[in-house]
Each structure stands twice: as C-alpha cells, then as structure tokens.
Amino acid sequence: KNQVEQSPQSLIILEGKNCTLQCNYTVSPFSNLRWYKQDTGRGPVSLTIMTFSENTKSNGRYTATLDADTKQSSLHITASQLSDSASYICVVTGTGANNLFFGTGTRLTVIP
Amino acid sequence: DAGITQSPRHKVTETGTPVTLRCHQTENHRYMYWYRQDPGHGLRLIHYSYGVKDTDKGEVSDGYSVSRSKTEDFLLTLESATSSQTSVYFCAISGGSGATTYEQYFGPGTRLTVT
Numbered sequence: 001k002n003q004v005e006q007s008p009q010s011l012i013i014l015e016g017k018n019c020t021l022q023c024n025y026t027v028s029p030f031s032n033l034r035w036y037k038q039d040t041g042r043g044p045v046s047l048t049i050m051t052f053s054e055n056t057k058s059n060g061r062y063t064a065t066l067d068a069d070t071k072q073s074s075l076h077i078t079a080s081q082l083s084d085s086a087s088y089i090c091v092v093t094g095t096g097a098n099n100l101f102f103g104t105g106t107r108l109t110v111i112p
Numbered sequence: 113d114a115g116i117t118q119s120p121r122h123k124v125t126e127t128g129t130p131v132t133l134r135c136h137q138t139e140n141h142r143y144m145y146w147y148r149q150d151p152g153h154g155l156r157l158i159h160y161s162y163g164v165k166d167t168d169k170g171e172v173s174d175g176y177s178v179s180r181s182k183t184e185d186f187l188l189t190l191e192s193a194t195s196s197q198t199s200v201y202f203c204a205i206s207g208g209s210g211a212t213t214y215e216q217y218f219g220p221g222t223r224l225t226v227t
Contacts, residue, residue, distance in 0.1 A: 004154070034216075043116075043202050043218030044155075089154070091216075100216070102154030 002027045004092050006103035013110055017080055021106045023073040023090030031093040035064050035075045038087045038105070047075070047088075080110045115139045116219035118203050124225045131190040133222050135203030137183075142207030144186040145170075145216070146178060148199040155202065161186055193226045200224075 004025045013019050025033070032051045036044035048057045048064040050073075056065050061078045077084055090103040115138035125131050135144060143162055147155040157170030159178040167178050175197060177189045190197055203219040 036218075041221070043204075043220050045218070046215055049215065100157070102156070104152065104154045 002092075002094065002101050004090055004101045004103040006088075006090050006106050008106060009104070010107040011109070013080055013108070015080060015082060015110050015112050019077050019080060019108065021075040021077075021088050021090075021108070023075070023092075023103055025071050025073070025090070025092045025101070027071075027092040027094050027101050029095055030068065030071075031095055031099075033064075033066055033073050034091045034093070035062070035073075036089040036091060038089060040086070044089055077108075080108075082110050082112065084108060085110045116203060116205060116217060118201075118219040118222045120222060121220065122223045124227060125193050126227055127194060128192050131193050131224065133188040133201055133203075133224070135186040135188070135219060137186075137203075137205050139205060139217070140183060141205040141217075142183075143205060144180065145204040145206075146176070146186065146188045147202045147204065148172065148197075149202060149221075150199050158188065158201075190224075193224075195226050198224060198226045 007022045032049055034049045035047045037047050038044040047059050047062050050057050050066045052068050063076045066073045087105040087107050089105045092101045117136045119134045145160040146158040149155050156172045158172055158176050159170055161167045161180040164180055179187045201222045204216050206216040
C-alpha cells in the first residue's frame with residue numbers, strides 16, 4: 001500500500017534553533033518528493049521538489065534530503081524564526097498527474 | 113497563491129442542501145484538483161481534471177461531482193450536503209511549462225460547515 005508517514009506529529013523549538021522533520025514513504029513507482037509549508041488558514045506552498053536522482057535541495061534556510069534507496073526524506077530548518085511556525089507536509093508522487101500521496105504533516109511551533 | 117482564487121472562502125449550510133464551490137485560475141494550467149483536508153488526515157483527492165470537460169475521480173469522490181467547462185474554472189458540487197462533508201476544501205493546479213511542470217499550486221481554501 002502506498003503510504004507517506006511523517007514524524008514527529010508536532011514539535012516545539014526555541015527561536016534560533018535548528019530542527020529536522022522526517023518523511024518515510026512506501027510509494028512505488030516513485031516520481032518525485034515535495035515538501036510544502038502550510039500556514040494556518042492558508043493553502044500549502046511548495047518549499048522543495050526532488051526527483052529520484054537528487055539527494056539534496058536547499059531553499060534558503062530549508063534543506064531537504066532524499067534517500068531513494070531507503071525511501072526516506074528529511075527537511076532541515078536552520079536558525080528557526082517565528083514565521084517558520086506552520087505545518088510541513090511531505091508529498092510523494094507516483095506516476096500520473098493524480099498519483100500524489102500526502103503525509104499528515106508535522107506541526108512546528110517556534111517560540112521566542 | 114499563484115493566480116488561484118476560491119469562492120466562497122467560508123460557507124455554512126444545512127444538511128441536504130446543494131453546495132457549489134468554485135476554483136478559478138489565471139495561469140492556464142492544464143490540471144486542476146479538488147482536495148479536502150481534515151484533522152488527522154493528509155490532503156485527500158476528491159476529483160481532478162486533465163482538460164476541459166475531462167475529469168476523473170479521486171480517493172474520496174462519493175457525494176461530490178465536478179465540472180470544467182473552461183480551462184480557468186473548476187467547480188465542485190455537493191449534491192446534498194452531509195455533516196461528514198464539513199471540511200476545508202483546497203483547489204490546486206499543475207501542468208505549467210518547463211521546470212514548473214511537476215509543481216502543484218494550491219488555492220487559499222474554502223471552509224465549509226454543514227450543520
């Protein structure tokens with residue numbers, strides 16, 4: 001069964017600290033993996049997208065890694081800011097435009 | 113929100129009434145999607161469209177219908193709303209050219225409450 005599991009479900013960190021969010025998947029065949037940030041009351045916004053051949057991609061303070069062999073991805077946030085408080089969603093795409101599998105997200109809270 | 117609007121943004125309706133949600137895009141993307149988002153669940157696909165008048169069912173399509181008569185508009189209809197359809201509904205688009213082909217852009221969402 002194609003699944004995407006994220007951990008932890010929620011996380012609280014102090015402003016300025018780093019954190020890492022995890023995503024494990026069983027989707028096959030695999031096309032790409034995306035990380036989205038969703039602020040409360042807003043739609044998800046893409047942070048990174050990685051294909052099979054990419055194992056790391058950065059977007060400012062966000063760095064995503066992908067290990068296609070172990071089917072694991074992580075999102076590392078450096079020097080967190082209050083504005084990083086949001087849900088982070090991992091999405092794995094199989095083949096076809098409708099073949100997307102969503103994780104339930106990690107709720108990150110950054111406190112001063 | 114990448115040229116995607118949803119209307120209405122909030123709606124409260126009674127059980128048994130029909131409801132139509134509208135998604136409008138100005139990006140000329142080929143694919144359009146309707147998702148629902150509920151606590152404890154990831155985004156779940158209701159229906160999607162791969163062109164004008166071309167639609168298909170997603171994971172949770174029961175109780176929903178869609179129509180796409182123009183590239184820019186994708187309508188989601190709840191024929192007879194039920195309390196289990198209380199949710200936040202997101203429209204998304206994809207199918208841009210070049211490097212953005214895989215990218216999926218989401219609208220701001222519609223919060224629907226069925227009482």
